[in-house]
Each structure stands twice: as C-alpha cells, then as structure tokens.
Amino acid sequence: MNDALQKAGISPTLTVGEVARRSGVTVSTLHFYEAQGLIDSTRTAGNQRRYPRTVLRRVAFVRVAQRVGISLADIGTALATLPASCAPSREDWARLSASWRTELDERMAQLQKLRDTLDDCIGCGCLSIDRCKLRNPLDRLGAEGQGPQRLLVRTAAAKQNGKPQDAA
Numbered sequence: 001m002n003d004a005l006q007k008a009g010i011s012p013t014l015t016v017g018e019v020a021r022r023s024g025v026t027v028s029t030l031h032f033y034e035a036q037g038l039i040d041s042t043r044t045a046g047n048q049r050r051y052p053r054t055v056l057r058r059v060a061f062v063r064v065a066q067r068v069g070i071s072l073a074d075i076g077t078a079l080a081t082l083p084a085s086c087a088p089s090r091e092d093w094a095r096l097s098a099s100w101r102t103e104l105d106e107r108m109a110q111l112q113k114l115r116d117t118l119d120d121c122i123g124c125g126c127l128s129i130d131r132c133k134l135r136n137p138l139d140r141l142g143a144e145g146q147g148p149q150r151l152l153v154r155t156a157a158a159k160q161n162g163k164p165q166d167a168a
Helices: 002-007 016-023 027-035 055-067 072-079 090-117 137-144 156-161
Strands: 013-015 049-052
Touching: 013 016, 016 027, 016 049, 016 055, 027 055, 055 072, 072 090
Parallel strands: none
Antiparallel strands: 013 049
C-alpha cells in the first residue's frame, strides 16, 4: 500500500498536525492516546512524530468507542489484540466489534428504556410522581434492590449469575 501511495504522491506517514486535522482530535489528545498505548508513532531524525495512515482508523475507533461509554482501558485491551506491524484487516475489526456486541446491545436497551420511561415512575423510592402510587405502592420495589428498579436493564452476566446488576 505504501508504494501505491508514494506513486500517487501521497505520503504513507502523517505529521501529528495532519492526524489532528484529519481525525478531529487535538494534538494533545493524540499525545495522550500515544502515552496510553492506543496509537504509535515513529520519530524523524529531527525527533518529530510520524504516524502511519492506519492511525486514522484507530483514532476514529477510540473516539466512537469512548462516545458510547467504553472505557479507555477496554479500548486499549481491544486494540492490543490487533496486529501492530500492519493495518488491521476487516476480519480483525469484525472480531473486535463482535466482542463488544452484547455489551453495546445492553447499553442501547438501557438508553432506550431511559428515554421511554423517565417521565414515569422508575421505582427509585422517591414516591413523588403521581404514578408511583400505582406502580410502586409504599415503595415495594425497594425490596428488590437498590436504585431505580423499573428503569434498570439487567445485563446478560447478571441474568446468568442471578445477581441484581444493572447495565448502567
């Protein structure tokens, strides 16, 4: 790929400023991602960072994963499974995304439930909404556990273990 890029007059590496402009993150964010081991660069003879073009996909992946609530630690663990010496393949990315499918499905279910029921009794025990008297009389849901019992979506792991763990 590098030969084809060079023949077309496109550099196979990017400066930190070029990566920042193209990816939409600040230079300091790129430095932070590098310090966290999420991306790598090489150095020129003048000690300037150069990134392979494949870093753009990694940065995009980090940004989107963070946006949906995946921790940097989990993102780093996932990225560590990708090949370091070459661009990840479609299969690599498919494997990585499949590993988060259940967690993302649970998060989406929790967000939809929040969106659809927040204006109703959520079973938190406040008893301040008129519908609480019907849906949670005398705070009966408090016996089922902590938090907003009518709002929580149980995770697959919690269902298997029978534990009152939520997806939030």
